[in-house]
Amino acid sequence: MDIAYYAGAADAAGIDSEHLDTPEITAADLVSLLGSRHDGLSGVLRSCSLLVDGAPVQDPLTRIHAEARVDVLPPFAGG
Numbered sequence: 001m002d003i004a005y006y007a008g009a010a011d012a013a014g015i016d017s018e019h020l021d022t023p024e025i026t027a028a029d030l031v032s033l034l035g036s037r038h039d040g041l042s043g044v045l046r047s048c049s050l051l052v053d054g055a056p057v058q059d060p061l062t063r064i065h066a067e068a069r070v071d072v073l074p075p076f077a078g079g
Helices: 007-013 027-038 041-045
Strands: 004-005 017-019 049-052 069-073
Touching: 004 007, 007 041, 007 069, 027 041, 027 049
Parallel strands: 004 069
Antiparallel strands: 004 017, 049 069
16 A cells, blocks of 8 residues: 655655555554554544545545555645
């Protein structure tokens, strides 16, 4: 699974992207896993949106396949 972090999520994680070797996982479990891997990220993840292969995840029980690309997007300010 390829994870890409953007803006404040990248700052909190300390990286822009990473690859995880994980089996299929729910969105909620992925958020928990990512928060435990990076100090400071769990607080930011509460307000982030996830895109899986370009589609927004609405349900925390959504299954994410092992080969997915997941984008972690914090809220963006408009202007």
